[in-house]
Amino acid sequence: xxxxxYSAYDDETFFEKYQxxxxxxxAPNEAxxxxxxxxxxGDVSGKTILDLGCGDGAYGVELLERGASFYYGVExxxxxxxxxxxxxTHHNAEIKIAxxxxxxxxxxxxxxxxxxxxxxxxxxxxxxxKINSCLNHQGIFLFSVEHPVITSNYESYHKNDKRSNWxxxxxxxxxxxxxxxxxxxxxxxxxxxxxxxxxxxxxxxxVVEMRESKPIPSNFESKEEYLRRKRxxxxxxxxxxxx
Numbered sequence: 001x002x003x004x005x006y007s008a009y010d011d012e013t014f015f016e017k018y019q020x021x022x023x024x025x026x027a028p029n030e031a032x033x034x035x036x037x038x039x040x041x042g043d044v045s046g047k048t049i050l051d052l053g054c055g056d057g058a059y060g061v062e063l064l065e066r067g068a069s070f071y072y073g074v075e076x077x078x079x080x081x082x083x084x085x086x087x088x089t090h091h092n093a094e095i096k097i098a099x100x101x102x103x104x105x106x107x108x109x110x111x112x113x114x115x116x117x118x119x120x121x122x123x124x125x126x127x128x129x130k131i132n133s134c135l136n137h138q139g140i141f142l143f144s145v146e147h148p149v150i151t152s153n154y155e156s157y158h159k160n161d162k163r164s165n166w167x168x169x170x171x172x173x174x175x176x177x178x179x180x181x182x183x184x185x186x187x188x189x190x191x192x193x194x195x196x197x198x199x200x201x202x203x204x205x206x207v208v209e210m211r212e213s214k215p216i217p218s219n220f221e222s223k224e225e226y227l228r229r230k231r232x233x234x235x236x237x238x239x240x241x242x243x
Contacts, residue, residue, distance in 0.1 A: 004120070004187045006053070006076030006099070015079050017182040026225045029116070032215050033144055033235050034059075037115060040142055040209060040239045044068045047110040050134070052100045052127075053117030057084025057093070064091050072109070074100050101127060105134040114143040116235070119151055119188045122176070128203035135242035141205065142240070147212065147233040151190040154179040166232045196238065205240035212236060 008014050021027065045067035054060055054073030064071055071093040075081040081097045088095060096103075100114075101121050112131050118124060131141050145151075153169040154177055174195060178185050191199075200207060213235035220226040 008184055008186050009077035009080050011184060014182050014184045026220050026222050028229065028234050031219045032213050032229060033116065035216065035219055036211050036213060036237055037142070037144055040211065040237060044111065050105065050109040050112045052112065052114040054084055054095065055080050057087040057095065059115065060084065060093055061087050061091060064093065074098055074103055076100065105130055108134055108136045110136050110139055112141045116144055116146065118143055119145045122189050124199050125203060128199060132203055132205060132242045139242045140239065141242065144235050144237045147236045148190065148192050149232060150234060151177055151188055200238060200240060204243045207238065208241050209239040210237065
């Protein structure tokens, strides 16, 4: 059985392994992805935020503690949504259990975010159009995905605890890839950098900034791990402004 999108997180074995990995020292989500995401997001004081693929809601708690006025998280996984509801109890927040590719957005938001989710979706154009339509004037859409050099080829990926080489292959053949992740086959979708750029432009967004996840030494406890993570970009970030 291949898992698609959020469905892997409702497999109890996968979910447990994922939670354990996220808690590891120098995990790339904490040491690389979130610091860059926070830097791009900037001040959220007084902002209403829509989070597509909100996971356990922990980031929503952080955003509200940093001054966001309202947080609306959408999550497809029952396991993740359950954690999000617990974490966001007594906060000005709402969690909706839904597949983000089918979501209908009926309110306007100052900021829409999506962290490491969009590479699970086969088609982004319609979703991006919906996001642009739901942004307030000068609203921001910020997202991160696995970098195309990673999604191009998952062969031999995660077979060793410390991967020491990365092979980029079939880069221009876009489409479905299966990643054997935490012992489970998880379907993701590869897109080239150029394809992300075209989707963004064709849905009338203005590109404010782009990053490729260059690590910062001070975010790592281990110098060895920092040097290893310098070898290849793990994530790709786009900060966009609606029309």
